[in-house]
Amino acid sequence: MRLPTIYDVARRAAVAPSTVSRAFGRPERVGRATRERVLVAADELGYVPNPHARALQTGRHKTVAMVISDIANPRFFELVRGAEQRAKAAENTLVIVNAEESPTIERDQVHVLTRSVDGFILAASRLPDHDLRNLASKHHVVLVDRELDPLPSVAMDTGLGCRQILEHLVSLGHEGFTYCAGPPQSWMGAARWAWLSRGAEEHGLVARRIGPYTPAVANGANAADSALRDRPTALLAHNDMLAIGIMRRLSARGLRVPEDVTVIGFDDIFAAELVTPQLTTLQGPDARAGRLSIELLLELLQSSPTSQPREGEDPAHQLRLPTHLVVRESSGPAHQASDEWSH
Amino acid sequence: MRLPTIYDVARRAAVAPSTVSRAFGRPERVGRATRERVLVAADELGYVPNPHARALQTGRHKTVAMVISDIANPRFFELVRGAEQRAKAAENTLVIVNAEESPTIERDQVHVLTRSVDGFILAASRLPDHDLRNLASKHHVVLVDRELDPLPSVAMDTGLGCRQILEHLVSLGHEGFTYCAGPPQSWMGAARWAWLSRGAEEHGLVARRIGPYTPAVANGANAADSALRDRPTALLAHNDMLAIGIMRRLSARGLRVPEDVTVIGFDDIFAAELVTPQLTTLQGPDARAGRLSIELLLELLQSSPTSQPREGEDPAHQLRLPTHLVVRESSGPAHQASDEWSH
DNA sequence: TTGAAAGCGCTAACAA
């Protein structure tokens, strides 16, 4: 049961194959009656255009890839959802691939998909700058949660976000904090610490950093234990998973959050409001970021449809989304240094 | 900068294009030295085979699609991860599409992808049986968390799982329970209730059902309120999200879990062990289910490579994975009916 | 407005 082709449809509608092709691709270039006839015939046969045969000719696949540094990380949930949605609206297929936190896999995946997709969204890419530049010179690329100068990107406004956290801390009377860092390859992680430490100075806060930690709940224990040695009043974690792990350990050690220690995370994953106490956290990339990244990519493809990306990129293509600090229960007034610390 | 083709490679290696093709597709059919030469030339040129040009000829795309009833549902997380991993290992690309809980979208998505993929994994499909049979007669299809007789599938052993829950309940001295049902289109939901109510009888338990509820945390409040009217000692929820929402509402109403009411969910999503109290739940499809579904599909494609699926399916292709009841903190001995119920 | 024909990049006979 071979699937029908334009030839089958053409025969049935008594027209030339090229007319069938036009009826689908450039309906305005076909007589009304003819088009009608073709469409009916196609429908009767159950004809579905073969996008790849088309791509062979046009170079456009109507498919884009989103490569994610870690598909198991809940922070990408909404991002994927938004992207998927937007891609579908534009009748594009979204291929989602997992880089498993490995630069090598990330590169490989892009390589494998070169001929299959029109462009790439790289989310929280672990690739070094020069690799990214290199990729971008060969393919259409949009970065998510990473910025690299001429490349188009959509990222949370980390500067703003960190300021929001700092101000929150100051307003609660904290005089310093300890930042539990994530993986060294994380551009976002580096950016966060940069803004945090710089901003701390301006706000007269003492900033400490410990880590790196692989940001998983299980590693929170280690982070909490290390952090406690400096008796901080506030702990910031690379992300919510780590923050949740930290809260657990604190509570296991008899410390109350936020009375004894304030804990703040990054990303606002689904679970952040499910834990007890509910986690105060800086909202991360969401469905909107996902939609925008696809839009950016689609726009790029539009302006230079062939496989050759344009040279200089428009600064308007470097989106920085405003962040929100979702204040929940895990942050509170700085505790009075006292004896709950005799652990 | 056109991407290089076999012709470019052929010229550079001074061989015929078909030899280049063979060097990649059937290396054993090419002389060692020649192959070496071709590979070097290809590498120098940065040649990447075009899978779609190949597919045009062979009918095999090395791509499979996984359509998920709701991509935002955390229960599919590990499933996707496992599938992605297994697909990559077999050098196949996995396209993940979201059916948004809509049978229409599900059908459409399959339709759109007909020519692009070799087969489909339908996870928690919302399609009626006859649609499924119809699809399966045209495409290679593997079901996940749904069973329909001759079609290959991988699902949790719901019968076993429900028995595990029931036994747990009995062992804790419960004499009945209320089941908060999920969406009516959910095959899994129906199966759960069927096993639960049948099993209850055997165990001498009184089974009640309320609902349906859209299984989201927010709807737990409604479910909890309705359920409480019958003063149950145990609440089973269609899934963990609903269960978590129920626990919240119970606690908001001053009821303690598990002292006053036992709550048990389905799926064991990531957040289940993060909430307080930690949720007792029946483990759902995981990375292993994802891997197996891909393996099944790949096997099917192997045995009948063209677009035509085989007629009768092997019963060995209906996998039923053993379940585990993850007993955490939300389940406990049946409370003594008393006055905490004067709500 | 429509048709004929060439070609996109690749594989698979069939010959050599």
Place this chain on the structure above:
DNA sequence: TTGTTAGCGCTTTCAA
């Protein structure tokens, strides 16, 4: 073992 050739299903000139 290698080359020649004919498509796979589609789009796109170019003519009619």
